[in-house]
Structures are given as C-alpha cells and as structure tokens.
Amino acid sequence: MKVIYSKHYNINLGLLNYLHPFDGVKFQTIYNELKKNKGIEFVEPVDSVSMDIVDEFLSSIMQHRVRNKNGIFQALEVPRIPFISFSFLDRKILTPMRWGVAGTILGATQALENGGVYWNISGGYHHAMQQNMEGFCIYNDIGICHQQLVKSGLLAPDDKILIIDTDAHHGNGNAYTFMENKHVTLLDVYNAGIYPTSGYTRDRVDIPVPLPPGTDGQTYLRKYNDALGKLEDDYRLAFVVAGTDTLLSDKVGGLCLDIDDVAEREKLTLTALKQRGIPTVILGGGGYSKDSAKSVIRAISACAESNID
Numbered sequence: 372m373k374v375i376y377s378k379h380y381n382i383n384l385g386l387l388n389y390l391h392p393f394d395g396v397k398f399q400t401i402y403n404e405l406k407k408n409k410g411i412e413f414v415e416p417v418d419s420v421s422m423d424i425v426d427e428f429l430s431s432i433m434q435h436r437v438r439n440k441n442g443i444f445q446a447l448e449v450p451r452i453p454f455i456s457f458s459f460l461d462r463k464i465l466t467p468m469r470w471g472v473a474g475t476i477l478g479a480t481q482a483l484e485n486g487g488v489y490w491n492i493s494g495g496y497h498h499a500m501q502q503n504m505e506g507f508c509i510y511n512d513i514g515i516c517h518q519q520l521v522k523s524g525l526l527a528p529d530d531k532i533l534i535i536d537t538d539a540h541h542g543n544g545n546a547y548t549f550m551e552n553k554h555v556t557l558l559d560v561y562n563a564g565i566y567p568t569s570g571y572t573r574d575r576v577d578i579p580v581p582l583p584p585g586t587d588g589q590t591y592l593r594k595y596n597d598a599l600g601k602l603e604d605d606y607r608l609a610f611v612v613a614g615t616d617t618l619l620s621d622k623v624g625g626l627c628l629d630i631d632d633v634a635e636r637e638k639l640t641l642t643a644l645k646q647r648g649i650p651t652v653i654l655g656g657g658g659y660s661k662d663s664a665k666s667v668i669r670a671i672s673a674c675a676e677s678n679i680d
C-alpha cells in the first residue's frame with residue numbers, strides 16, 4: 372500500500388484549535404502509527420500546489436475571494452476574528468491544504484503511471500468548486516488535479532473518470548465542477564438529511580445512495596455494495612473521497628458506522644476497483660471526531676493486510 376503524507380499537512384492553530392471540531396493534526400497521528408507497518412510505503416509531495424495552478428481552476432471572482440480573510444472564515448465555518456490576518460490563515464490553514472492538493476495530484480499521477488492504489492490521507496475537499504468555497508473546503512483538489520492531468524497529457528479530455536464519494540456529506544463541489552462533463556461518473560453515498568441539500572448538484576450524481584440520518588453500518592454497507600455493482604469497467608482513473616465523518620462518534624455526519632464498518636467499506640471500494648483494474652487515488656475527506664485517525668489507521672492497515680492495493 373502506498374500512502375501519501377507530508378508533515379506539512381498538519382493544521383495546528385495552538386490556542387485557536389478550539390475554533391473548529393476538526394482534528395488538524397490527525398495526519399501526524401496516522402503517519403506515526405502506520406510507519407510501524409512494514410507493508411506500507413510512504414510517498415511525499417515535494418511542494419505545495421502553487422497559487423498559479425489554483426488560479427487556473429478558479430473563476431476570476433474566486434481568485435479574489437480565496438485571498439480575502441472574511442471569505443475564508445466563512446468557508447471554514449468559524450467566526451470572523453478581527454486580530455487574525457490573512458497571512459496567518461494562509462500559513463496555518465491554507466498552505467497545509469495546498470499540500471493536500473499536491474498529494475492528490477501526486478497520487479493520481481503515480482496511479483496513472485504505475486497502476487494500483489495511492490492513498491492520500493489529506494485532500495478530498497468535495498464542497499469547493501470553481502465559483503465557491505464552503506464546508507471547510509477551499510480548493511477542489513479533484514477538479515484541480517483533473518485539469519492539470521489533462522493539461523500535461525496524462526489524461527485525455529474524454530477519458531472516463533470515476534469519483535466515488537463515501538464521505539457522510541453529499542459532494543456538491545465535485546458534482547458542480549463536473550456538471551457538464553459526462554465523461555465523469557459520480558457515485559455518492561451520503562446522509563440525505565444534512566448539508567448540502569441542493570437538488571441541483573444531487574441530481575448530477577450518476578449512482579446516488581442517499582441514506583436517512585442515523586443509518587447503521589450494516590445497511591450502509593449493503594446499499595453501498597449494491598451501488599458498486601453498477602460500476603463499469605473502463606474508467607481510466609478513480610478518485611475516492613473516503614471521509615470518516617460516517618462514524619457514530621462524529622457529531623457532524625449523522626450516520627452510525629463504527630471503525631470496523633469503515634474498514635470494511637474501504638475494502639469493498641478497493642476490491643471493486645481492483646477487480647476492474649482501475650488506477651485509484653484515495654483522499655481523506657471529512658472526519659471530525661477523535662476516532663477519525665484511529666479509523667483511517669485501521670482501514671489502511673486492513674486493506675494492506677488483505678493485499679487489495
């Protein structure tokens with residue numbers, strides 16, 4: 372199993388950590404545990420993605436908004452704090468996220484060149500889009516990555532792409548980004564009772580699995596497995612947004628999976644993609660509880676042990 376990690380992924384605001392339920396240093400926790408596992412090889416991005424590359428993806432209005440602290444506060448769902456500067460936010464939060472985007476691009480590039488699975492423990496910012504940023508997502512890493520891979524010639528514009536989104540929230544940013552691109556297939560399993568509730572983006576999903584709030588692990592896995600059976604075989608590349616906010620202990624996601632259920636989910640995902648021979652990059656997605664890191668460690672270890680990478 373190849374895991375993509377950089378120490379620069381971690382978001383540590385010191386005394387201001389209480390502002391958001393997000394465990395910003397979970398990446399370090401995951402790395403520290405997984406590095407004991409001989410079956411796991413780490414791959415590291417060499418730099419964060421540049422703002423030039425981000426700007427290529429964004430609308431002109433958004434190129435200004437991502438440099439404005441009030442817009443960033445709103446997207447991060449924290450109150451506006453007058454004494455915090457944009458440069459503080461950029462250094463402490465946005466730069467780590469741009470490292471996460473670089474990890475997604477690295478994973479997708481290596482998966483296309485070498486085949487197999489690359490697991491970026493950051494990224495998966497599925498609420499961001501060209502025209503907006505919201506839900507703790509500033510940069511749509513999948514959209515940026517797809518654009519750069521087409522630009523470099525590693526992907527053709529009409530190559531079939533698969534996005535599987537198992538985060539508890541509907542991936543409105545990816546649906547919006549690829550609204551008109553029918554070469555991109557979206558499979559999205561999400562809590563239908565929570566944000567984001569836009570019918571416009573939900574209707575874009577090719578294989579939707581909307582679940583009622585409080586859905587248990589067994590039901591989730593059964594419905595998800597049925598959805599995986601609807602996939603075709605000829606995708607050039609798969610992105611997976613593997614959020615751990617589906618855990619019962621997560622106050623935001625509103626679903627009732629336990630750590631074993633999430634590990635089982637990732638095994639189902641990778642088995643389905645491996646059977647079809649699809650190069651894959653997995654992305655961290657959301658996960659706000661203290662169990663998130665533990666759950667990612669368990670899932671990656673379980674997939675590595677089962678040799679489904």
Ligand SMILES: [Zn+2]
Nearest residue numbers: 538539540657
């Ligand atoms: Zn989420």
